[in-house]
Amino acid sequence: MKTVAETLTAHRSIRQFKADKIPQDVIDEVLQEAIMGTSSSGNLNSYSMIMTRDPARKQRLYELHGEQDFILQAPLVITFCADWYRTRQWLQLRGARDNFNNFLGYQVAANEAMLISQSVTLGFEARGYGICYMGTTLQAMQDIADYLDLPETCLPITTIVVGVPAERPDRRERLPMRAYVHDEIYQEPGPSDLEELYGAREETGWQRYMSMPHLRAMCEEGGITSLAQMYTSPYKYDPDAYAATSLRVLEALRGRGFLPSGLDLTQPDE
Template sequence: MQTVAQTLLNHRSIRQFKPDEIPQATLDEVLHEAVVGTSSSGNLNSFSMIVTRDPARKRRLYELHGEQEFVLQAPLVITFCADWHRTRQWLRLRGACDNFNNFLGYQVAANEAMLISQSVTLGFEARGYGLCYMGTTLQAMGKIADYLQLPQTCLPITTIAVGVPDEQPERRERLPLRAYVHDETYREASTAELEDLYRAREESGWQRYMSMPRLRAMCEEGGITSLAQMYTSPYKYDPEAYAATSRQVLDALRGRGFLPEPPTDEAVPTPAG
């Protein structure tokens, strides 16, 4: 078992897995430790975890997650959900006021879903397993919620595919620590400081893209000449696609009861005469 420091320093996103199954006892142990050891607002634990192992059901998740092959390779897929449904049922059972079916409730539950996902991630990685987070969970939030039969005020936030690694990728670069840490108040970096902060990242990231024939061809075809341009191109995080996905997320929040329509004021009668 690795220490927390070792686990964090050894983290890699794994996208190739061996077919080895994860023992039920190991899964139970990791999830139990995560639930016990993760902070929660009011100890209400506003999250749920959907564990998927069935190959047919994993195939449907593979389709919903943009057909990423590692979803089929990994023996285990876990979807982390922002979930107030269970708590709201308990409130109703005890004659308490209903609550949390609002945007603040969503925000709290979404934060807790991410917190528990990181605890689960550390638990698996400390035991030598590898995994990959899937941001496509948000892009297909509504469809995933329907497929997993999630009730009102319950939505998927993130997903991990877990298994025995079948690759040893290089560690991805990060900006220097000073880019993230601010003393007392936020301090905006100057142009010169930004240039310095991003220089190594731009060089290594661009070299990595150019080393892949498919990505190099895409960049040449699209006239992309820098890492920053790639990140906001149609091939990566296209602003238009982001705007469309944002609308889909809002629709999912409304459809699952997290954004109830505001009450409309009754019409004020016009005085006669």
């Protein structure tokens, strides 16, 4: 088994998988280690993990996640949920005051769902399995919650697919460490800092896009001439789509009891 350092430095997002199943004892071992080794606020462990292996149910998740083929290839899909339902039922059983059905509760549980997801990811990768995170979880939050029969104050936060890799992609570049690490207080980057920090990333990232015929055609059609433009184009992280998705996420929070039912999500506060 790989060490933590070896696992981190070898990480790749895998999008092609072999059909090999993951033994149940391996899944149980990874999950138990992650649960025991992941920090939690008040040791309340405000998360749940939904395992999906059934082909028919994976088909529906495939549809909800924008029809990404690796969902059908991978033998296991795990949906990580911010979950206060279990804890709130326990509070009620013991005659305690209700809590956590509020936005702060959501923030705590969402953070814990991400923490446990990374621990699970490291556990599988240390054993030679590949994973890929799916940001589409937030875009389809309400529909996924309905499909998985999630109760009140329980919402999906992120999803991973797990399996034996059928590819070994190149490692994606990161910015220099000084872009992320600040000494004592936040150091705002100036134009020259940004040129230095993003120069190599812009060159290699743009070359990668241009090396793929379908992406190159999209950029040429849309008049996109730089990596930054691609990131906020209709083909990637469209600001208009982000605004619409943000409202859907807020509606999901309200529908699952994390926001007051009378809150107007379309109008700013006066």
